[in-house]
């Protein structure tokens with residue numbers, strides 16, 4: 001961890017005295033900014049931080065309609081991994097994973113990144129072929145991912161039932177040991193504090209209602225619940241709502257929004273050492289540092305902006321968890337919630353310039369954008385500052401929907417994560 005100076009200790013004491021985060025939350029907006037970022041989740045706050053830190057652009061405001069981290073950043077199940085199939089995905093998720101490894105030190109804020117391993121169970125020959133393809137592709141690209149026999153999988157997760165008589169027999173597993181979890185909302189707070197320290201304004205309870213444009217079609221600012229705020233550039237990073245916001249500038253995106261749910265159990269003694277996912281059975285589970293089981297469900301199949309989700313989806317998930325781990329049948333569930341994900345046809349993200357001058361978009365992270373937070377934020381800042389994508393994000397632009405060069409990561413997203 002970074003060493004504290006006397007001043008840093010004094011600053012922290014002052015902060016504690018004022019109440020958590022009181023000095024940076026919701027200043028009155030200026031009349032105009034060099035850059036406005038719409039959406040105060042991890043991606044938007046992180047992009048503001050990297051704009052200030054790496055590009056020297058500090059006249060920046062992050063506009064959040066609710067409270068920072070109250071969107072998907074604070075609602076997800078925090079699985080972090082980089083074992084995707086295609087180079088475009090491996091580039092960005094591995095870049096992100098490397099940033100995760102040092103993020104607490106970078107922000108001087110404990111984001112509780114825990115590389116405890118992510119294990120994907122294989123139940124049939126199709127799973128096995130698909131996971132081995134991922135293992136080989138990842139290894140060729142220099143990313144760790146390994147194939148385990150059922151016995152090796154059980155050594156890693158002793159509560160696995162690898163008997164042939166199990167309801168869903170396990171014929172192996174893929175394990176990415178550097179994958180793991182982190183503390184979801186700490187990521188938003190850590191980036192917010194670090195961005196604020198560099199002069200970024202973080203304005204909560206400020207909903208963007210319209211995007212204003214000048215004579216040449218370029219953006220000039222936004223109408224918000226706090227009035228008009230001018231901007232030379234606008235970055236849209238409002239997971240689940242990106243298509244609605246882009247329509248304010250007459251840009252139609254290939255996105256659809258679906259609810260996604262999760263739930264946590266009562267706290268238990270530590271029993272579960274890593275994240276276990278089953279694409280075939282459609283469930284995944286890990287145990288938080290507080291002892292709660294964190295369980296993720298599948299996506300609702302209908303489009304909606306509801307932050308709840310369908311009952312049949314969540315009951316299906318619990319059925320699946322109980323079949324995989326019968327010993328958890330009597331565990332009580334404490335909380336259930338939903339978030340809104342925005343999804344592209346190829347299940348890969350969009351980070352792109354748009355037909356509107358000085359309007360940039362970061363969208364379509366679907367069910368799996370938490371793991372991308374530092375990488376996406378870092379590369380989105382580059383896009384906004386330079387007006388062109390970073391080499392690691394070149395494949396994610398809107399151009400692929402014209403050329404047809406899609407990045408089909410449907411297998412990676414077979415179960416939400």
Ligand SMILES: Cc1cc2nc3c(=O)[nH]c(=O)nc-3n(C[C@H](O)[C@H](O)[C@H](O)COP(=O)(O)OP(=O)(O)OC[C@H]3O[C@@H](n4cnc5c(N)ncnc54)[C@H](O)[C@@H]3O)c2cc1C
Nearest residue numbers: 039041042043065071072073079208239339369370371417
């Ligand atoms: C239940 C669930 C489980 C998930 N599990 C995982 C997982 O295990 N691993 C993983 O990698 N990913 C997971 N995800 C996906 C992940 O949470 C998201 O991809 C990621 O958090 C998106 O971050 P963000 O900063 O882009 O969005 P958000 O945190 O949603 O931030 C966007 C913000 O924009 C704001 N906003 C919207 N409209 C406006 C407006 N008009 N004006 C101003 N602000 C606005 C919202 O209030 C919100 O705070 C999961 C998602 C859910 C819902």
